[in-house]
Amino acid sequence: MLAAFKIPVEVGFGRARLVSDVSQGDIFQPYKSPIMESTKITLTTYYQNSMTTIAETPAVVLITGALSGIGRATAIAFAKDGAHTVVSGRRDEEGQKLVAELRKLGAEAEYIRADVRQEKDVQNLVDQTVARFGRLDVAVNTAGTEGKPGPVTEQTAESYAATFDTNVLGTLLSLKHELRVMLAQKRGSIINVSSTFGRAGGAGASVYVASKHAVEGFTKAAALEVAGTGVRVNAVAPGATETGMLNRFTGNAANKAALTSGVPVKRAGEPDEIAQAILFLASDKASYITGASLAVDGGKLAG
Numbered sequence: 001m002l003a004a005f006k007i008p009v010e011v012g013f014g015r016a017r018l019v020s021d022v023s024q025g026d027i028f029q030p031y032k033s034p035i036m037e038s039t040k041i042t043l044t045t046y047y048q049n050s051m052t053t054i055a056e057t058p059a060v061v062l063i064t065g066a067l068s069g070i071g072r073a074t075a076i077a078f079a080k081d082g083a084h085t086v087v088s089g090r091r092d093e094e095g096q097k098l099v100a101e102l103r104k105l106g107a108e109a110e111y112i113r114a115d116v117r118q119e120k121d122v123q124n125l126v127d128q129t130v131a132r133f134g135r136l137d138v139a140v141n142t143a144g145t146e147g148k149p150g151p152v153t154e155q156t157a158e159s160y161a162a163t164f165d166t167n168v169l170g171t172l173l174s175l176k177h178e179l180r181v182m183l184a185q186k187r188g189s190i191i192n193v194s195s196t197f198g199r200a201g202g203a204g205a206s207v208y209v210a211s212k213h214a215v216e217g218f219t220k221a222a223a224l225e226v227a228g229t230g231v232r233v234n235a236v237a238p239g240a241t242e243t244g245m246l247n248r249f250t251g252n253a254a255n256k257a258a259l260t261s262g263v264p265v266k267r268a269g270e271p272d273e274i275a276q277a278i279l280f281l282a283s284d285k286a287s288y289i290t291g292a293s294l295a296v297d298g299g300k301l302a303g
């Protein structure tokens, strides 16, 4: 047995983070966190007084609605951080293109088609992820729709269903199947993409506002149900963010400028600014955060 010594290992999301006394051949638990909790890192080689090589265990990340906007930026951010990334959506060609882009970043990546309104799709997405990568560490529920904005007096059962089926039923089905796996693993982190409209009203967006309040409610209730199991559930609440949804929602440049002028920092957010908050909530740096909603909104909710 060789003498124990300290190894400093500075790593990204999908890798170990530890400073520990180890001996050659040791198998040890590097970090007490929901994601890395039961990840065993095996010391494969070492050189005294120099950097040690360890076997890396990348996180397995699943993202719904990943083919555009915030979901796409999130997939790229996770891939850059070394995670195995499963992207899903409803457009197969776009999905395969994104997978090629993620693989160029050095990540292992797969596309799995899933309409989050369909339970069989969501179940298959989670099951195929586990079949491919062996587990599910992080799930990001991004799929969402602005529905049909307009005053309450113009809303219909159809416009309600068009919004709620994706934003609310889709979140429920995603949580249900992601938690099924994560509870069995006793680890995992789920991030639902809510909105500032999940925490405040917005004239002309009542059905969307109601649907995102439901996402906030699901986040809190699910977090409480699984608290203490090693699984955390949180939300990010983006403000106006430069995506296709913002353009569709505002309809023209003048409306968009009016909306962003009401943001304290006087601009819309970039998708990657939302993605970075998601990475934080997914990571072991957020190990004591569950049931929370993190506003990423240029100060909007502070006003």
Ligand SMILES: NC(=O)c1ccc[n+]([C@@H]2O[C@H](COP(=O)([O-])OP(=O)(O)OC[C@H]3O[C@@H](n4cnc5c(N)ncnc54)[C@H](OP(=O)(O)O)[C@@H]3O)[C@@H](O)[C@H]2O)c1
Pocket: 064, 065, 066, 067, 068, 069, 070, 071, 089, 090, 091, 114, 115, 116, 117, 142, 143, 144, 145, 146, 166, 170, 193, 194, 195, 196, 237, 238, 239, 240, 241, 242, 243, 244, 245, 246
């Ligand atoms: N942009 C903003 O200002 C803003 C602000 C607050 C919150 N958000 C939230 O952020 C999330 C991402 O939106 P985004 O801004 O990035 O807009 P986006 O580019 O339109 O992204 C929405 C994604 O969700 C997918 N999607 C919609 N319905 C789906 C379904 N039934 N099943 C699977 N995927 C579905 C869309 O795919 P298809 O192309 O197939 O429809 C699209 O890829 C949404 O939940 C949205 O509510 C956005």
